Amino acid sequence: MMTAAAGCGGGSGGGSGDAKVKIGLLASLSGTYKAVGTDMRAGFELYLDTHGDKLGGREVDLSVADEGDGPPTAVPAATKLIKKDRVDVLTGIVGGGSYNAVLPMTKQRQIPLVGSNGRPEVKDVSNVWHTSYLSDEPGEAIAEYVKKKADGPVYAIGPDYQGGHDELRGFTTAFKKAGGELANPDGKTRWTPFPKTTNFTPYFSDIKKSGAKAVYCFYAGKAAIDFVKQYAQSDVADLPLYSAGFLTEGSTLDAQGKAAKDIYSVLNYAADLDNGPNRKFAADWTAKHGTPPTTYAMASYDAAAVLDKAVAAAGKDGGDVTSKTINEAIGKLGQIESPRGVWEFGDRTHAPVQKWYLRQVRPDGKKLANVMVQDLATLGD
Incomplete structure (x- = not known):
């Protein structure tokens, strides 16, 4: 599985325009929610493993950073992903406090934030998307x-x-x-x-x-x-x-x-849900990890699936794949087949309309x- 740090080249915010897509994954890999963040990382990596290490037909530079227990560690970690690694998209984030602390950076750089755990209410969701749930x-x-x-x-x-x-x-x-x-x-x-x-x-x-x-x-x-x-x-x-x-x-x-x-x-998920996407996801996850998959893994797997479709759409007919074009493409995806069942982004919240x-x-x-x-x-x- 490709997990190389993002290489040099053009930055995010305007997009690199090169052959690779640069993804930053921020999750709690230490602290109280280490198990949650670890599953989120593994879910995203599983999607890459089972899809040729590519998103939308492009090779992936995946940079992973530790959110820890909240803003004091999440902010410097996100700063590195955004300013040094110059990612095209940021995904992950476990805690609501971390989310609110990191959001201004993604807004300033106009980077799509595809969150994959609980999210607080956000007023301006123009570059905010979510594959898990709103926290209430x-x-x-x-x-x-x-x-x-x-x-x-x-x-x-x-x-x-x-x-x-x-x-x-x-x-x-x-x-x-x-x-x-x-x-x-x-x-x-x-x-x-x-x-x-x-x-x-x-x-x-x-x-x-x-x-x-x-x-x-x-x-x-x-x-x-x-x-x-x-x-x-x-x-x-x-x-x-x-x-x-x-x-x-x-x-x-x-x-x-x-x-x-x-x-x-x-x-929003149970490992024994009986549908085609979940049978494949659960089998792939269990084969690799020896345990039933979790909602954390599922939502991050879905974040990768969303980006796979969006990057492909943005790059169709030779189009530039940038933060802006990826963000625009996400908004046009419609219904998404998922291990949890079919869902789609809500127009107002950009969070899933889904079953519980x-x-x-x-x-x-x-x-x-x-x-x-x-x-x-x-x-x-």
């Missing part, structure tokens, strides 16, 4: 289901940073709109300091005192492992636990083990897996 959508998609299933008030809890705020706002707003009641004091989400919270025991005591009949949370990476293991051993272990799917996604589920059994989650699925952690052979239970909603624009 997972909670919005499952809120009505939780209202119907929970026998009373629900306790909402999540990490105190941009992504956590967006994720929990999506749930609490839709939950209250559906007639649900939060068990939290004053009806406000309980925030846990990020990234330093590793002991959740005091919060479980608060949940017990609240009289909650169920819990909804958003955690990912190492925090998800700590939360689930401690939840299973706490005084509230008998309360149903609902979450955004990242709580039990990928290697976190392996680390959680039996503690994760029966957790219900919502996500309810999953449950159940035995799948000898291992636990996130098994698709039912469709929940189609959201977008």
